[in-house]
Amino acid sequence: xxxxxxxxxxxxxxxxxxxxxxxxxxxxxxxxxxxxxxxxxxxxxxxxxxxxxxxxxxxxxxxxxxxxxxxxxxxxxxxxxxxxxxxxxxxxxxxxxxxxxxxxxxxxxxxxxxxxxxxxxxxxxxxxxxxxxxxxxxxxxxxxxxxxxxxxxxxxxxxxxxxxxxxxxxxxxxx
Amino acid sequence: xxxxxxxxxxxxxxxxxxxxxxxxxxxxxxxxxxxxxxxxxxxxxxxxxxxxxxxxxxxxxxxxxxxxxxxxxxxxxxxxxxxxxxxxxxxxxxxxxxxxxxxxxxxxxxxxxxxxxxxxxxxxxxxxxxxxxxxxxxxxxxxxxxxxxxxxxxxxxxxxxxxxxxxxxxx
Numbered sequence: 001x002x003x004x005x006x007x008x009x010x011x012x013x014x015x016x017x018x019x020x021x022x023x024x025x026x027x028x029x030x031x032x033x034x035x036x037x038x039x040x041x042x043x044x045x046x047x048x049x050x051x052x053x054x055x056x057x058x059x060x061x062x063x064x065x066x067x068x069x070x071x072x073x074x075x076x077x078x079x080x081x082x083x084x085x086x087x088x089x090x091x092x093x094x095x096x097x098x099x100x101x102x103x104x105x106x107x108x109x110x111x112x113x114x115x116x117x118x119x120x121x122x123x124x125x126x127x128x129x130x131x132x133x134x135x136x137x138x139x140x141x142x143x144x145x146x147x148x149x150x151x152x153x154x155x156x157x158x159x160x161x162x163x164x165x166x167x168x169x170x171x172x173x174x175x
Numbered sequence: 176x177x178x179x180x181x182x183x184x185x186x187x188x189x190x191x192x193x194x195x196x197x198x199x200x201x202x203x204x205x206x207x208x209x210x211x212x213x214x215x216x217x218x219x220x221x222x223x224x225x226x227x228x229x230x231x232x233x234x235x236x237x238x239x240x241x242x243x244x245x246x247x248x249x250x251x252x253x254x255x256x257x258x259x260x261x262x263x264x265x266x267x268x269x270x271x272x273x274x275x276x277x278x279x280x281x282x283x284x285x286x287x288x289x290x291x292x293x294x295x296x297x298x299x300x301x302x303x304x305x306x307x308x309x310x311x312x313x314x315x316x317x318x319x320x321x322x323x324x325x326x327x328x329x330x331x332x333x334x335x336x337x338x339x340x341x342x343x344x345x346x
Contacts, residue, residue, distance in 0.1 A: 007247045027341025068242055071176065075247050082254035089261040095336050095345050099271065099303045100312075101329075102346025107313060107320050108330035114321030124346060126295045132346060133272045134290070142276060149284040152276060162265065163273070170266035173197045 002062045007072045010056070011079025014048035018084055021045065022092075031132065032139025034096065042084045049076035099129065177228050177240045181221055182248035186255050189217040193263075205267055207260055214256045221252060271299055 022041055029037045053073035056062070064072075094101055106124050107115055134150065137143040144153050193210040200206060225245045271294060278293040279285050285293075304320065307313040312326035322330060337344065 001243060004243050004246045007244060008250055011247075011250075023339060023341075065238070067238060071242055071244070075179070075244060075251075079247065079250060079254070082251065082258065086254055086257050090257050091336075092340070095333065095340065096342070097270070097272070097345055099299055099346060100307055101333055102344060103300070103303055103307060104312060104322065104326055104330050105333055105344055107322055108327070110321065112321060114316065114319035116319050120320060121300065125300060127291055128346065129271050129299060130275065130287070130291050130294050133275055134287070137272060137275065143279065148286055150279055150287070150290060151284045152280045162262070166262050166265035169194070169262055172194045173266060 003064050003068055003072055006056065006062060007075050008079065010049050010052045010072075010076040011083065013052065014045060014076065014080040015083035015087075017048050018042065018045040018080070019087070030139075031096075032135045034136060035140040038088060038092075042081070042088075045084075046077060046081070049073055049080050052076070176242050176244070177237075178225055178243075178245045178248035179251070180240075181224050181228065182252040185217040185221040185224070186214075186252050186259075189214045190259060192217075205264065207263065210260060210263065211256070214252075218249070218252055221249065225249070269297065271297070 018041065021044075025041070026034075026037065050073050053069060053076060057069045102124055103120075106120055109115075110119075134143065134145075138145055141153055141155055143150050189210070192213050193206070196209055196213070197206050200209075225248070229245065274294055274297055275290055278290060282289070304313065307326070308315055311323055312329060313320050314323050
């Protein structure tokens with residue numbers, strides 16, 4: 001039980017460290033560097049659970065076999081990774097990229113009297129959407145721009161895994 | 176590790192049950208709530224199975240299978256639920272980034288104007304505005320859009336997030 005609680009605690013603490021680093025450093029990250037910076041931050045913080053478990057192992061905080069400590073470190077890593085994933089997919093990602101969230105904020109600026117459609121489209125429209133995303137996709141290396149022409153990069157970045165998994169689920173659902 | 180195996184097994188069962196439900200249902204739209212109910216049910220079965228394992232001397236004596244990670248396994252199960260839901264939603268909605276990548280991929284190379292044309296065809300703004308009105312976050316009166324109390328709460332949360340994250344508005 002002690003090892004179980006320690007594993008969860010180390011995973012949560014490591015995620016807390018990631019969140020702190022993220023909140024401090026990401027206010028200066030430009031949109032085109034966002035994806036690479038996020039990946040770098042998550043990968044860098046992955047050492048936290050291993051280091052923390054090593055410290056607890058050396059200080060003999062619990063009496064457990066070495067195998068249990070190794071498994072605990074791996075599982076703490078998994079918990080931290082999953083928490084980072086959930087944070088990026090469900091909180092940070094929607095804040096940065098959601099069209100609906102942006103529309104809500106644009107409408108909020110007009111207060112109670114509301115905003116006419118044309119004015120809303122003047123502030124936020126398809127061109128804004130395209131420009132923001134092209135900036136991000138070029139920065140992440142998904143797209144190359146040359147002489148005003150855009151093409152998909154042959155290099156796959158880490159996030160293509162998301163599309164691959166979604167593709168498999170879509171195939172199984174059959175709709 | 177028996178607990179970890181059980182957690183993944185029951186999560187896989189939850190996903191399988193959800194996909195089967197999605198294939199058979201005649202209801203249109205996202206079936207996210209269905210997965211949440213299925214997952215909660217499977218989590219309950221996991222908790223029951225974990226208790227059985229704990230009482231079983233066969234597993235507990237094993238140096239690998241008997242490792243005591245019951246709560247860890249339960250937490251992993253819970254964290255997998257929103258992750259699966261995000262992937263599920265991705266299967267049903269096309270994001271602007273995905274549309275841009277698909278358009279460029281299909282044509283080889285595109286200019287900015289071409290990309291804009293493809294994105295405009297998807298009508299992202301109008302469909303999202305309609306969704307916001309349908310979900311009760313935005314109301315339309317005499318051609319003007321304003322936030323409902325629900326929408327105002329969301330806007331307040333987003334403002335707080337901007338304060339905490341220190342980033343510009345997204346979109």
